[in-house]
Amino acid sequence: MAIAFPKAKINIGLYITEKRTDGYHNLCSCFYPIPFYDVLEILPAPNYSLHISGLNVPGAPEDNLCTKAFRLMQQKHGIDEVAIYLHKHIPMGAGLGGGSSDAAATLKLLNELFDLKLPTAILKEYAAALGSDCAFFIEEQAAICTGRGEICHPLPLSLYGYHLVVVYPELHISTANAYRHIQPAPVGYDLERFLCTHEPEAWGTVVVNRFEDYVLELYPDLALLKKQLYEAGACYASMSGSGSAFYGIFKKPLTDYQWSYPTWQFAIQND
Numbered sequence: 001m002a003i004a005f006p007k008a009k010i011n012i013g014l015y016i017t018e019k020r021t022d023g024y025h026n027l028c029s030c031f032y033p034i035p036f037y038d039v040l041e042i043l044p045a046p047n048y049s050l051h052i053s054g055l056n057v058p059g060a061p062e063d064n065l066c067t068k069a070f071r072l073m074q075q076k077h078g079i080d081e082v083a084i085y086l087h088k089h090i091p092m093g094a095g096l097g098g099g100s101s102d103a104a105a106t107l108k109l110l111n112e113l114f115d116l117k118l119p120t121a122i123l124k125e126y127a128a129a130l131g132s133d134c135a136f137f138i139e140e141q142a143a144i145c146t147g148r149g150e151i152c153h154p155l156p157l158s159l160y161g162y163h164l165v166v167v168y169p170e171l172h173i174s175t176a177n178a179y180r181h182i183q184p185a186p187v188g189y190d191l192e193r194f195l196c197t198h199e200p201e202a203w204g205t206v207v208v209n210r211f212e213d214y215v216l217e218l219y220p221d222l223a224l225l226k227k228q229l230y231e232a233g234a235c236y237a238s239m240s241g242s243g244s245a246f247y248g249i250f251k252k253p254l255t256d257y258q259w260s261y262p263t264w265q266f267a268i269q270n271d
């Protein structure tokens, strides 16, 4: 039996710097893992099956990223069939990377279950073939990610002691559409250095998510959400990924605040 708790991520700053000839875009972003989990269990079985509980995941089982991760491992290493149990908790189309995280966790669990002894570098290579931000979830540590998002350099950034509020306005944003509407532009400063030398209170006017303008144009009411996070005392607030979740970083836990959308609060306790 193998069990894992795939984590979500937030993007702290997200810059789309170039359109590539392969249809993807180069980006530069700090990916930060957060204690918001799905649950994944994999058992040996006579036939492949995927069982999903919790949130409803759109798409056929064969399109699920857990299945794609399994098929990739089967093709590369001839592993036996399994039954995968996924309890879905991380909202989808939120910019929190839940699907990519499930795929990375599937690769890691299969590596363990079949004692394949694949090194991290190979797991990251497989992950990158499944999704652009999937390789980050192999190690789940704060990183500056570049390229399609698959080149991850660990970043000594810790939000230890802060409280994170994630608000999900229940709007599913298509990542591909968001990229199509972006005009690439250089970052213009050293994101890595800036984040490591400034407290979150100083990030507000500098560290931006370049997808925000596009999403706010589609859904102008979301500007209010970011404003509310600041009014509630956030040191820094932003949209994550291509949206539509927004997060706020707080010094103290938030109490007695009413949000009009599903909201989660996490104490950041370790790196």
Ligand SMILES: C[C@@](CO)(OP(=O)(O)O)[C@H](O)COP(=O)(O)OP(=O)(O)OC[C@H]1O[C@@H](n2ccc(N)nc2=O)[C@H](O)[C@@H]1O
Binding pocket: 011, 014, 023, 024, 025, 026, 027, 029, 094, 095, 096, 097, 100, 130, 131, 132, 133, 134, 147, 148, 149, 175, 176, 179, 240, 241, 242, 243
């Ligand atoms: C925007 C980001 C930022 O962290 O996160 P999410 O909002 O998805 O969480 C990621 O770049 C999302 O990565 P991921 O969700 O893995 O994307 P993929 O499945 O590989 O690609 C979906 C589609 O997005 C576009 N795409 C994705 C990544 C990239 N660097 N350039 C692109 O142009 C492509 O059109 C691609 O077909």
Ligand SMILES: Nc1ncnc2c1ncn2[C@@H]1O[C@H](COP(=O)(O)OP(=O)(O)O)[C@@H](O)[C@H]1O
Binding pocket: 057, 058, 059, 063, 064, 065, 066, 088, 090, 091, 092, 093, 094, 095, 096, 097, 098, 099, 100, 102, 103, 175, 241, 243
């Ligand atoms: N295991 C999975 N969990 C969530 N979504 C999945 C999964 N496999 C495939 N998907 C598809 O990926 C889409 C994007 O989900 P997700 O990666 O969680 O969001 P985001 O790209 O906004 O971070 C979903 O709408 C769903 O169709």
